[in-house]
Amino acid sequence: xxxxxxxxxxxxxxxxxxxxxxxxxxxxxxxxxxxxxxxxxxxxxxxxxxxxxxxxxxxxxxxxxxxxxxxxxxxxxxxxxxxxxxxxxxxxxxxxxxxxxxxxxxxxxxxxxxxxxxxxxxxxxxxxxxxxxxxxxxxxxxxxxxxxxxxxxxxxxxxxxxxxxxxxxxxxxxxxxxxxxxxxxxxxxxxxxxxxxxxxxxxxxxxxxxxxxxxxxxxxxxxxxxxxxxxxxxxxxxxxxxxxxxxxxxxxxxxxxxxxxxxxxxxxxxxxxxxxxxxxxxxxxxxxxxxxxxxxxxxxxxxxxxxxxx
Amino acid sequence: xxxxxxxxxxxxxxxxxxxxxxxxxxxxxxxxxxxxxxxxxxxxxxxxxxxxxxxxxxxxxxxxxxxxxxxxxxxxxxxxxxxxxxxxxxxxxxxxxxxxxxxxxxxxxxxxxxxxxxxxxxxxxxxxxxxxxxxxxxxxxxxxxxxxxxxxxxxxxxxxxxxxxxxxxxxxxxxxxxxxxxxxxxxxxxxxxxxxxxxxxxxxxxxxxxxxxxxxxxxxxxxxxxxxxxxxxxxxxxxxxxx
Numbered sequence: 001x002x003x004x005x006x007x008x009x010x011x012x013x014x015x016x017x018x019x020x021x022x023x024x025x026x027x028x029x030x031x032x033x034x035x036x037x038x039x040x041x042x043x044x045x046x047x048x049x050x051x052x053x054x055x056x057x058x059x060x061x062x063x064x065x066x067x068x069x070x071x072x073x074x075x076x077x078x079x080x081x082x083x084x085x086x087x088x089x090x091x092x093x094x095x096x097x098x099x100x101x102x103x104x105x106x107x108x109x110x111x112x113x114x115x116x117x118x119x120x121x122x123x124x125x126x127x128x129x130x131x132x133x134x135x136x137x138x139x140x141x142x143x144x145x146x147x148x149x150x151x152x153x154x155x156x157x158x159x160x161x162x163x164x165x166x167x168x169x170x171x172x173x174x175x176x177x178x179x180x181x182x183x184x185x186x187x188x189x190x191x192x193x194x195x196x197x198x199x200x201x202x203x204x205x206x207x208x209x210x211x212x213x214x215x216x217x218x219x220x221x222x223x224x225x226x227x228x229x230x231x232x233x234x235x236x237x238x239x240x241x242x243x244x245x246x247x248x249x250x251x252x253x254x255x256x257x258x259x260x261x262x263x264x265x266x267x268x269x270x271x272x273x274x275x276x277x278x279x280x281x282x283x284x285x286x287x288x289x290x291x292x293x294x295x296x297x298x299x300x301x302x303x304x305x306x307x308x309x310x
Numbered sequence: 311x312x313x314x315x316x317x318x319x320x321x322x323x324x325x326x327x328x329x330x331x332x333x334x335x336x337x338x339x340x341x342x343x344x345x346x347x348x349x350x351x352x353x354x355x356x357x358x359x360x361x362x363x364x365x366x367x368x369x370x371x372x373x374x375x376x377x378x379x380x381x382x383x384x385x386x387x388x389x390x391x392x393x394x395x396x397x398x399x400x401x402x403x404x405x406x407x408x409x410x411x412x413x414x415x416x417x418x419x420x421x422x423x424x425x426x427x428x429x430x431x432x433x434x435x436x437x438x439x440x441x442x443x444x445x446x447x448x449x450x451x452x453x454x455x456x457x458x459x460x461x462x463x464x465x466x467x468x469x470x471x472x473x474x475x476x477x478x479x480x481x482x483x484x485x486x487x488x489x490x491x492x493x494x495x496x497x498x499x500x501x502x503x504x505x506x507x508x509x510x511x512x513x514x515x516x517x518x519x520x521x522x523x524x525x526x527x528x529x530x531x532x533x534x535x536x537x538x539x540x541x542x543x544x545x546x547x548x549x550x551x552x553x
Contacts, residue, residue, distance in 0.1 A: 082394065085393070090321070101320070
């Protein structure tokens, strides 16, 4: 039987006329990284607040780690960790004191608390700087510390609300690596909201797409790409003549042909064979240097979903 | 519950200790200079013998607490730490009481340090070989009124801070409230007809010091309980997040 970390059934939250979350039905299995994707204002943060029991749903229900969000919110907050929209660090205090506070909140025994702080800060390369006031740190370092705080009490589930937002690409990539490493090592379920689709593609085993409070797609990134995107072939070379392009357009498996200065981009139907098309191109006298077949990216799937729902 | 209150108290205390920097520490030194050195030197033996000092020791913690309590929730909201705190396993009461207790401890500890300093100064300068101490009823009154004065300011401060969106707004509201608390009785008394003033003054002079302390303490206890109950009622996680 599948163990679900999160289950929601017709979960809704309205703010007056605004339906921030509308009839959300979702199951997130334990032990995976689940990406919750959506544009700004889609309802991602409200969903996290509902799942943490910080907001009461207008309708529907949700269970997190087997606890009801309406009646057992304290238990949820005990067994889950959260890195919300803001890092939530006390900037006047040192990194060590920030973790000390949240370790005490979680009732970690003193020796265990100290060992755990050292373990996490060492893993994130922050141990040497633990005595420094957090306010003097870069945003990337603060986010790392916030992740350490989130994992401090060994939660079974963590909520991460756009953890790499506002970071430069290098800091974001480093944080992503740290996050992936820690999540795998700790065996924790991660509920990650982001609108960085490359990040979701790298980290998540499953994703859900939300728009204007409605869940519009859910599944593994591969499955979504297969369902929503069509395969493409990129052929680099020379001598792509007009008769060749006409011949390619006439093929039933070819949906579209786009000629670029140094390559051809072919949009294919699902299940189309590439070899026959390459033979046709070579037979027509073109010189082929490289053939690369790829599926649509998650970003393309996402944009297609947004367009479709508009 | 007690452990959680202590945890919040610990965090608040750490923040209070580093908050304000050199300016904050200078303010405390100034206060110690006025209430621990200047006024005792000027008052002489009267500093320990006159029950009027009770007014100072009710006012000092009130002022001290108001300078830190405005930060309790408005500061967390302003610095974006409140939602993370609310997403922790801490109960509403532990957060509220931890912050309340830290502010009271700050006000009372500095007031008592000034009190001790003043006592030492008076004994050194005006003791003439004799050990000068507060009469027992005044000493007990000072302890009770500093605690309750600090509690009054902390209770009002928590309530104001819960509603305010910035620390500045909370500080302004709290300053106005404290000024009203101090000036309304003074100006109210001034506005009374002369006969009434004479009558009230006679009544007050004839009251025993102990009775004044008991009445003031009971009044402050009632205000403390009322303010804490109001703050507890106001503390709702969902409301705080949406505010």
